[in-house]
Amino acid sequence: MPDLDDLYREIILDHYRSPRNSGELASPPAHRVEGFNPLCGDEVVVTLLVEDGKLADIKIGGTGCSISQSSASLMSAAVKGKELEDVQRLIGTFKEMMSIHGSSLGGSTNEGGRAIEDGPAEEAEPIDLSKLGELAALQGVVKFPVRIKCATLSWNTLAQGLEEARTTTS
Numbered sequence: 001m002p003d004l005d006d007l008y009r010e011i012i013l014d015h016y017r018s019p020r021n022s023g024e025l026a027s028p029p030a031h032r033v034e035g036f037n038p039l040c041g042d043e044v045v046v047t048l049l050v051e052d053g054k055l056a057d058i059k060i061g062g063t064g065c066s067i068s069q070s071s072a073s074l075m076s077a078a079v080k081g082k083e084l085e086d087v088q089r090l091i092g093t094f095k096e097m098m099s100i101h102g103s104s105l106g107g108s109t110n111e112g113g114r115a116i117e118d119g120p121a122e123e124a125e126p127i128d129l130s131k132l133g134e135l136a137a138l139q140g141v142v143k144f145p146v147r148i149k150c151a152t153l154s155w156n157t158l159a160q161g162l163e164e165a166r167t168t169t170s
Contacts, residue, residue: 008136008139008140011070012070012137012138013066014070015073015074015134016066016069016073019069019072019073020074021060021076022060022061024059025047025048030047030048030057031047031048031049031050031168032045032046032047033045033046033157033158034046035062035153035154035156035157037064037068037149037150039149040150041064042063042065042068042069042149042153043062044060044062044068044069044154044157045061045062046059046060046076046157046161047059048158048161048165050165053084054081054082054083054084055080055081055162056081057080057081058079058080060075060076060154064150065150067141067147067150068151068153071138071150071153071154074138075155076154077134078090078132078133078134078135079158084162087158087162088159093132094155096127097129097135097138097139097142098138098141098148098151099142138151
């Protein structure tokens with residue numbers, strides 16, 4: 001049986017070589033948002049179409065390392081067609097998985113993933129990687145803290161786009 005790290009590496013390379021949901025949606029009606037990581041030069045463009053409380057469609061584009069581009073592809077496949085509430089929950093879960101505190105220290109964390117130092121210790125709920133599907137392939141990124149921003153770039157850009165789309169339709 002192949003090593004789990006090898007399987008995860010293959011998933012990441014597959015999404016890098018053949019990104020899902022590549023391109024751009026017509027804007028308007030879609031909302032377009034760009035993300036940029038000045039530390040390494042990764043760029044991502046996310047266009048999203050929100051209809052009836054769902055992320056009806058999403059397209060991704062950009063340039064960068066295999067981690068940033070495969071994360072964008074994996075993200076788009078995981079959120080397309082989902083209820084906005086579920087998308088927000090998945091964004092939070094993914095960012096918690098990418099948190100050094102939440103992933104490697106195993107201690108108590110607050111909603112932002114920061115260790116709780118004062119007060120009684122509360123057990124943080126462990127992340128169920130089996131529920132993340134292919135997204136779990138990116139869990140190894142936390143071993144390389146300088147690459148976490150690469151993995152979370154598209155997720156932060158999606159969160160920004162959802163917030164902007166929400167405020168423009170309110």
